[in-house]
Amino acid sequence: MRKSTEFESAILDVIKTRKSRKAYSDRPVEDEKINSLFEAARWAPSSYNEQPWGYLYATKANFQIWNGIASTLYYSNRIWARNAQLLIMSFVRNHFLHNGQQNSSARYDLGAANAFLSLEAEHLGLNVHQIGGFDLNKARSALNIPCNWDPVVVLAIGYPGEIDALPDNLKSRELDFRERYLCNEFARDQFFQGPI
Secondary structure (H helix, E strand, O other): OOEEOOOOOOOOHHHHHOOOOOOEOOOOOOHHHHHHHHHHHHOOOOHHHOOOEEEEEEEOOOHHHHHHHHOOEOHHHHHHHOOOOEEEEEEEEOEOOOOOOEOOOHHHHHHHHHHHHHHHHHHOOOEEEEEOOEOHHHHHHHOOOOOOEEEEEEEEEEOEOOHHHOOHHHHHHHHOOOOEEOHHHOOOOOOOOOOO
């Protein structure tokens, strides 16, 4: 499948500039910006408008919770995420409120909320790096997560920092160009004729 670093069509600037950076500055994230992130997530679409997402967040000023979230990360993520001023554990409520049935769309809906949050962050000059590499069982126990909620992804958020502060093995990845599959590799206007 072919990839490119070029934009094929016009898109919003916040999508063009968004990148999952690993270098963070030590500048704290202001409360009003944190509120804006969750306001953006609040308006994401969801199945039956259930809004099945939840967030536990902390800045470094609330070190007990911040450290609780950080302690669940795999070491390879913790070595750079420890510099993020804001950590968020995102969850899904795995059953619908309106009928108690399993919500098979919950993770999809959380992804939409996290995408809205990430684009708002980019608009506010913040960097978001979503992290799936964490210990699920440790998260459940360390953060006292109820059984009807499932932790899904951690978001490391802060102002972009100096790349030189990263370990050598991460510096080159930080400088890499973003590259994506060409649209015609995944968007079709006809039935499949065989394997992709």
